[in-house]
Amino acid sequence: MAPRRYGPLSASRARALAPLLARVERGLDTAARIGFDPVELPRRYGAPADQEVAGLFAAALAYGRADLFKPQLERVLAEMGASPARFCEAFARAPRPGAFADFRYRFNQPADVAALAAAVGHVRVLHGSLGDRFAALFREEQAAVVGTRPPHARQGGALRPALARFARELREAPPARALLTRRGPRGLAHLLPDASLAGACKRWNLYLRWMVRGPDAVDLGAWPGVPRSALVVPLDTHVARIARHLRLTRRTDMTWRTAEEITESLRRLDPEDPVRFDFVLCHLGMSGACPLRSDPACCEVCQLSAACRGRVRRAAGSRRRPAPPPPAAATRADSSGG
Numbered sequence: 001m002a003p004r005r006y007g008p009l010s011a012s013r014a015r016a017l018a019p020l021l022a023r024v025e026r027g028l029d030t031a032a033r034i035g036f037d038p039v040e041l042p043r044r045y046g047a048p049a050d051q052e053v054a055g056l057f058a059a060a061l062a063y064g065r066a067d068l069f070k071p072q073l074e075r076v077l078a079e080m081g082a083s084p085a086r087f088c089e090a091f092a093r094a095p096r097p098g099a100f101a102d103f104r105y106r107f108n109q110p111a112d113v114a115a116l117a118a119a120v121g122h123v124r125v126l127h128g129s130l131g132d133r134f135a136a137l138f139r140e141e142q143a144a145v146v147g148t149r150p151p152h153a154r155q156g157g158a159l160r161p162a163l164a165r166f167a168r169e170l171r172e173a174p175p176a177r178a179l180l181t182r183r184g185p186r187g188l189a190h191l192l193p194d195a196s197l198a199g200a201c202k203r204w205n206l207y208l209r210w211m212v213r214g215p216d217a218v219d220l221g222a223w224p225g226v227p228r229s230a231l232v233v234p235l236d237t238h239v240a241r242i243a244r245h246l247r248l249t250r251r252t253d254m255t256w257r258t259a260e261e262i263t264e265s266l267r268r269l270d271p272e273d274p275v276r277f278d279f280v281l282c283h284l285g286m287s288g289a290c291p292l293r294s295d296p297a298c299c300e301v302c303q304l305s306a307a308c309r310g311r312v313r314r315a316a317g318s319r320r321r322p323a324p325p326p327p328a329a330a331t332r333a334d335s336s337g338g
């Protein structure tokens, strides 16, 4: 038997897939889909300072069901008032242990959210903005991997350690630790996972996509100091499944390595913007257009079918039936994970 081949998409398949994904992207009702996506909340703010703070809370809490975490997130942001950035800076200087008392969501309690606010404020007071601090860490890590080729590998190689250091600085911010003396660090560690571990860190990579790409109809472009070519795809179950259908990877684990391999395939479609199609791929799954259980009715109308090895055909003689409706309250967060 021939050995099973792993690795990114071939150049010829990439050439065939790129126009198909671009067509799906053009046909997507982005404005409508934003309502199902946690980026909806940071998009309500006009100033980059507030976008980066609201975005971090939205990404950190984007695990589980959106209809459960979004009301909690709304409550947290409402308590922060008109400017989450100003709130966090003031909170870092004078933390209040009783803050966010009404918040409750799965693995997290009010003290975790208060600690996150204090940590964000602390980093902003020290470095001017979260984006400035992340960009500085990224540049340091890039300098450390000089000599690695090609250049995009240098950037990709710098992103993960920069992210691990960024998360550690937030987790270890003195005002945050002071708020967690009774609660302990686990809740905050769940909100700010460690990118040096094996997990795909979906929520971190989602946050980076929002901050670094754009501004456009989806992403915010609040961090111009970080190149979008360095981004890694936010790997959730929708993206992982459709990526396998499209031969972007053959890996089945939800790890950083799989996210990198999918990104490497997508880089062959657009080297400067490898996560350009992440929103499209994810919302194909979330909307039910490409359902979890392959459905001939969906594949028949799918614009990716020519490049998809997961497509199923209607059995001869079977009657046409409509595509299934989208699953209720489905979001990319349904896949949870880091």
Ligand code: SF4
Pocket (backbone or CB within 6 Å): 242, 245, 289, 290, 291, 294, 295, 298, 299, 300, 302, 303, 304, 305, 308, 309, 310, 311, 312
């Ligand atoms: S052809 Fe079918 S399985 Fe493939 S992406 Fe489209 S809907 Fe999904």
